[in-house]
Amino acid sequence: MIQLCPASDERLANVLKAVSLDLMSASECSKYRMEVNDLEVCAGTMGNGPCENDGGGPLQCQTETGKWVIQGITSYGDKICASSTVPAVFTNVGKFVEWINNIKKGS
Numbered sequence: 001m002i003q004l005c006p007a008s009d010e011r012l013a014n015v016l017k018a019v020s021l022d023l024m025s026a027s028e029c030s031k032y033r034m035e036v037n038d039l040e041v042c043a044g045t046m047g048n049g050p051c052e053n054d055g056g057g058p059l060q061c062q063t064e065t066g067k068w069v070i071q072g073i074t075s076y077g078d079k080i081c082a083s084s085t086v087p088a089v090f091t092n093v094g095k096f097v098e099w100i101n102n103i104k105k106g107s
Helices: 026-030 093-106
Strands: 022-024 040-044 058-062 068-076 088-092
Touching: 022 026, 026 040, 040 068, 068 093, 088 093
Parallel strands: none
Antiparallel strands: 022 040, 040 088, 058 068, 068 088
C-alpha cells in the first residue's frame, strides 16, 4: 500500500527553495567521513544543504556561458539540513549521460 503525505503536512515546504553549495573533491569530502566514488559528487556549504525528502532533486551548476546543467541528483546528506555540518552526496549525472542517451534513443 502506498501512503501519500497530506498537502497540509507541516513538514513539507510549500515554496521551492534553493541554496548555493560548493563542490568538493573526494578527498575533501572524506574529511567529513563521507566517502564518495567517481559515480558521486560531494557538495556542501556548512549550514546549508538538501533536507530530508529532497532525494532525487537536482544539483545544478551554471557554466561559464550562463547555461544551467544538471551536475547531480540528491542522494544523501545530513538529516538536519538547516544546521548541516557535513556535505551532501549526489549521483554524478555526467557519468550516466551515455546511458541516458541510449535509453532515449530506444524509446
